[in-house]
Amino acid sequence: MTEPTRPGAAVPAPPSAVPESAVSPVADEVGTSLARLDALEALPVHEHVDVFAEVDRALRRRLTLAEG
Numbered sequence: 001m002t003e004p005t006r007p008g009a010a011v012p013a014p015p016s017a018v019p020e021s022a023v024s025p026v027a028d029e030v031g032t033s034l035a036r037l038d039a040l041e042a043l044p045v046h047e048h049v050d051v052f053a054e055v056d057r058a059l060r061r062r063l064t065l066a067e068g
Helices: 025-042 045-067
Strands: none
Touching: 025 045
């Protein structure tokens, strides 16, 4: 059984979601690819195909490396 919290007692802060040191190069590269997709709104539509192709190549490369 837990003790009730006293009024005015300090509540511990939750741990941060992911420490900087825990981000792997793979996650960083995938995140970069996803960020490129998020930025599509700022680009003219005729440039979208090139971005899709770049992201596809990057993600396929990552998958190939992950499969060993």
